[in-house]
Amino acid sequence: MTNLSEIKITGIQTFDVRFPTSKSLDGSDAMNPDPDYSAAYLTLQTNFLHLQGVSLVFTIGRGNDLQLSAIERLAIKVKGLTLDQIFNDNLKIYMDLGSDSQYRWLGPEYGIFHMARGAVSNALWDLLAKANQKPLWRYLAELEPKELVNVIDFSYLEDGLNADEALEILELARDSKQVNISRAISEGLPAYTTSPGWLGYDDQKMLQLTRKAVEDGFKLIKFKCGLSLKDDRRRLSLVREKFGKELLVAVDANQKWGVDEAIDWINELKEFDLSWVEEPTHPEDVVGHSQIAAAVAPTPIATGEMAGSRITFKQLLKLDGQAIVQIDATRVGGVNENLAIVLMARKFKKPICPHAGGVGLCEMVQHLAFFDAVAVSGFKNLRYIEFVDHLHEHFKYPVEIQNGCYQAPKNPGMNADMKESSVSRYTHNLDKKEML
Amino acid sequence: MTNLSEIKITGIQTFDVRFPTSKSLDGSDAMNPDPDYSAAYLTLQTNFLHLQGVSLVFTIGRGNDLQLSAIERLAIKVKGLTLDQIFNDNLKIYMDLGSDSQYRWLGPEYGIFHMARGAVSNALWDLLAKANQKPLWRYLAELEPKELVNVIDFSYLEDGLNADEALEILELARDSKQVNISRAISEGLPAYTTSPGWLGYDDQKMLQLTRKAVEDGFKLIKFKCGLSLKDDRRRLSLVREKFGKELLVAVDANQKWGVDEAIDWINELKEFDLSWVEEPTHPEDVVGHSQIAAAVAPTPIATGEMAGSRITFKQLLKLDGQAIVQIDATRVGGVNENLAIVLMARKFKKPICPHAGGVGLCEMVQHLAFFDAVAVSGFKNLRYIEFVDHLHEHFKYPVEIQNGCYQAPKNPGMNADMKESSVSRYTHNLDKKEML
Numbered sequence: 001m002t003n004l005s006e007i008k009i010t011g012i013q014t015f016d017v018r019f020p021t022s023k024s025l026d027g028s029d030a031m032n033p034d035p036d037y038s039a040a041y042l043t044l045q046t047n048f049l050h051l052q053g054v055s056l057v058f059t060i061g062r063g064n065d066l067q068l069s070a071i072e073r074l075a076i077k078v079k080g081l082t083l084d085q086i087f088n089d090n091l092k093i094y095m096d097l098g099s100d101s102q103y104r105w106l107g108p109e110y111g112i113f114h115m116a117r118g119a120v121s122n123a124l125w126d127l128l129a130k131a132n133q134k135p136l137w138r139y140l141a142e143l144e145p146k147e148l149v150n151v152i153d154f155s156y157l158e159d160g161l162n163a164d165e166a167l168e169i170l171e172l173a174r175d176s177k178q179v180n181i182s183r184a185i186s187e188g189l190p191a192y193t194t195s196p197g198w199l200g201y202d203d204q205k206m207l208q209l210t211r212k213a214v215e216d217g218f219k220l221i222k223f224k225c226g227l228s229l230k231d232d233r234r235r236l237s238l239v240r241e242k243f244g245k246e247l248l249v250a251v252d253a254n255q256k257w258g259v260d261e262a263i264d265w266i267n268e269l270k271e272f273d274l275s276w277v278e279e280p281t282h283p284e285d286v287v288g289h290s291q292i293a294a295a296v297a298p299t300p301i302a303t304g305e306m307a308g309s310r311i312t313f314k315q316l317l318k319l320d321g322q323a324i325v326q327i328d329a330t331r332v333g334g335v336n337e338n339l340a341i342v343l344m345a346r347k348f349k350k351p352i353c354p355h356a357g358g359v360g361l362c363e364m365v366q367h368l369a370f371f372d373a374v375a376v377s378g379f380k381n382l383r384y385i386e387f388v389d390h391l392h393e394h395f396k397y398p399v400e401i402q403n404g405c406y407q408a409p410k411n412p413g414m415n416a417d418m419k420e421s422s423v424s425r426y427t428h429n430l431d432k433k434e435m436l
Numbered sequence: 437m438t439n440l441s442e443i444k445i446t447g448i449q450t451f452d453v454r455f456p457t458s459k460s461l462d463g464s465d466a467m468n469p470d471p472d473y474s475a476a477y478l479t480l481q482t483n484f485l486h487l488q489g490v491s492l493v494f495t496i497g498r499g500n501d502l503q504l505s506a507i508e509r510l511a512i513k514v515k516g517l518t519l520d521q522i523f524n525d526n527l528k529i530y531m532d533l534g535s536d537s538q539y540r541w542l543g544p545e546y547g548i549f550h551m552a553r554g555a556v557s558n559a560l561w562d563l564l565a566k567a568n569q570k571p572l573w574r575y576l577a578e579l580e581p582k583e584l585v586n587v588i589d590f591s592y593l594e595d596g597l598n599a600d601e602a603l604e605i606l607e608l609a610r611d612s613k614q615v616n617i618s619r620a621i622s623e624g625l626p627a628y629t630t631s632p633g634w635l636g637y638d639d640q641k642m643l644q645l646t647r648k649a650v651e652d653g654f655k656l657i658k659f660k661c662g663l664s665l666k667d668d669r670r671r672l673s674l675v676r677e678k679f680g681k682e683l684l685v686a687v688d689a690n691q692k693w694g695v696d697e698a699i700d701w702i703n704e705l706k707e708f709d710l711s712w713v714e715e716p717t718h719p720e721d722v723v724g725h726s727q728i729a730a731a732v733a734p735t736p737i738a739t740g741e742m743a744g745s746r747i748t749f750k751q752l753l754k755l756d757g758q759a760i761v762q763i764d765a766t767r768v769g770g771v772n773e774n775l776a777i778v779l780m781a782r783k784f785k786k787p788i789c790p791h792a793g794g795v796g797l798c799e800m801v802q803h804l805a806f807f808d809a810v811a812v813s814g815f816k817n818l819r820y821i822e823f824v825d826h827l828h829e830h831f832k833y834p835v836e837i838q839n840g841c842y843q844a845p846k847n848p849g850m851n852a853d854m855k856e857s858s859v860s861r862y863t864h865n866l867d868k869k870e871m872l
Contacts, residue, residue, distance in 0.1 A: 032537045061538035062509070063549070066502055073498070101468045102497035108691070108742060109718065111547030113499070156718045159695040159727070255544070259595040282545065282592045284720060284744070287751040291595070306544060308720070315723040 121334025557770025
């Protein structure tokens with residue numbers, strides 16, 4: 001293998017990739033009626049022609065160009081770095097990506113510039129894993145516990161998780177790591193699917209797609225909810241009637257409710273024995289989540305896909321506001337920050353059920369789930385990774401689902417790589433109207 | 437007066453205005469060592485040549501162009517509206533500014549697009565007040581309680597403040613409104629100043645400027661802190677030594693600490709009898725603020741200038757995480773959202789001490805403080821409005837401070853109007869390097 005010090009980032013390219021998904025109502029929910037699934041797509045070129053670091057931030061259309069512009073401004077900071085610097089000075093580089101106080105003002109540590117930082121972090125980890133010829137989950141799992149702890153920014157975090165606790169968690173899991181890796185490769189990890197449950201679908205299409213999902217081996221299916229209690233009850237009754245008690249059923253309100261409204265609505269769905277209710281209210285209302293969770297117990301509350309940073313997760317965990325931790329690959333500060341969240345969830349004994357779908361989110365987040373399974377929390381926890389069967393055809397190494405399970409990714413890196421033909425076909429030309 | 441239905445928004449102009457303040461270290465603090473105070477500046481033209489709605493979002497430099505781009509994309513939605521529509525359909529228009537789910541994904545309800553929504557909201561209120569030939573504070577104060585409640589978005593808020601409670605607060609204050617208006621005009625409202633306290637200043641400059649501030653009539657002075665406990669203690673000892681116990685002294689850590697660190701640090705400053713400690717940790721860590729507040733009592737904790745939305749304020753108030761509510765004119769969703777925050781603070785019996793400084797923040801936020809004093813919480817509360825004596829010369833109607841007090845603004849509107857000469861002189865040309 002090439003020496004890491006010989007590999008250097010020599011160039012940066014970005015692409016504004018948008019798919020016109022609003023035309024088919026794929027992805028429609030209570031808050032997002034007409035998303036155009038998009039990627040602010042980043043590639044880091046190296047002096048080795050076929051080796052590049054790739055990542056993206058998922059957006060739902062308009063504004064993707066602003067997200068891309070933020071990524072460009074941060075990515076320039078890593079140009080010229082060699083891979084041994086990226087490995088040895090990883091935390092320093094990550095901190096530097098967040099250190100521009102003028103950009104921080106527009107957050108701080110959430111929103112467009114924080115996601116941009118995440119995009120660069122993910123691309124760097126992609127590059128490290130590729131250079132080591134391992135899929136990211138395995139590359140991470142085979143690092144030393146201390147090496148992992150050393151890449152985590154513990155600022156604003158220590159009252160939730162400190163470095164000693166993080167190290168202890170990783171050390172504890174160390175002995176079962178090799179066994180877990182073998183098991184992950186032979187069994188995969190359970191997926192759940194949201195494909196049948198979009199609000200834009202009528203009952204017949206929903207039931208048809210649910211039938212197909214069950215036949216495909218999915219044990220848990222999630223349905224969008226929150227626009228009308230009557231509709232939610234009808235849809236869930238139909239599902240329970242046709243598929244019985246064995247099917248695990250979750251619902252997702254996509255932030256539709258206020259706190260009191262959420263409590264009343266969720267309690268009206270108690271009879272459906274839901275595996276979880278997702279995003280009952282605004283994702284930054286950690287106090288609200290905690291009140292809702294207490295008032296609807298034992299129905300589990302899930303959230304996290306739009307939680308802006310580790311600081312939100314920390315508060316949710318401290319207040320018992322989430323029973324299920326839904327990390328997202330591109331919302332927070334990339335692998336560096338998601339490592340902290342995964343370890344903190346373990347400390348608070350809450351399972352990770354990653355958010356996916358979108359564009360490339362399944363491809364990317366599966367690595368964090370497999371890492372969690374083999375090197376952090378093992379196989380005892382409930383763990384379902386979201387799966388939506390859209391847009392995978394645009395990726396070079398699409399996820400592989402067999403009998404309702406994600407198969408352990410084999411290709412090196414984080415697998416955000418899109419096909420060149422898809423990138424060029426769906427590159428968006430900014431409309432004058434969009435820019436005023 | 438012209439009929440409101442005859443006045444129409446006919447055009448939108450935006451300007452990327454940046455002042456090179458990093459050269460003088462004005463505005464330096466523990467987290468923001470070299471800000472270039474900037475304004476993403478918005479004007480709404482009407483069919484009446486001399487009537488335009490003006491507002492801005494304050495940023496500290498790089499990224500101001502992205503903020504401006506977000507403003508442009510939302511401002512286009514109000515083109516063509518007449519002033520009677522803006523008055524009668526105010527909440528509908530405000531909701532429409534936040535309703536683009538594709539932009540919302542990049543927040544939600546915080547960050548660049550939320551501040552952009554605030555910019556448009558503020559410009560519309562500026563226009564309404566100007567058309568009614570009143571300063572904004574007085575225009576708002578003289579609206580009917582019901583008219584004010586009708587412009588508030590209570591979503592995600594009702595567990596903190598609902599419409600009935602808001603109405604009750606305003607009705608209660610109604611009888612003393614005219615007396616309060618007279619008092620506000622004759623007495624003004626107390627200011628505090630941060631001008632002497634920037635971290636970039638040496639002890640001599642700090643003491644010199646403090647002396648001048650005391651001579652100018654300021655009763656409360658705020659010093660930046662948080663880089664070194666030794667330095668903080670030395671600076672505060674010097675201030676107490678030279679100016680005695682009578683001077684009210686606050687400190688501002690600008691989010692420098694973690695939760696436990698904040699508790700220890702603040703307790704080491706107890707002997708200085710601080711009026712408040714500001715921004716001890718990350719502004720979205722509401723749980724952390726609540727723990728800090730409890731552990732350092734009776735030292736009051738202040739925060740809010742970077743709280744992303746009403747939802748953060750709601751949680752801080754519910755958890756008793758802030759003793760002092762520091763609203764900012766341009767961080768949240770404009771007048772519409774700040775009305776909700778002012779009323780909620782009143783419900784929780786916490787005083788409003790607005791954040792200002794920056795570019796035009798004093799000019800704009802004073803209106804919210806005067807409105808609070810005359811129409812919401814009266815004159816009994818502690819209330820100091822931040823004042824920093826920078827950059828006022830660029831404004832058409834600069835704030836007027838006399839004997840340490842803000843004088844009630846007399847000019848129509850919200851007073852964000854900059855001089856044309858300043859706008860053109862400081863309009864920023866995007867550097868190629870900045871754009872990659």
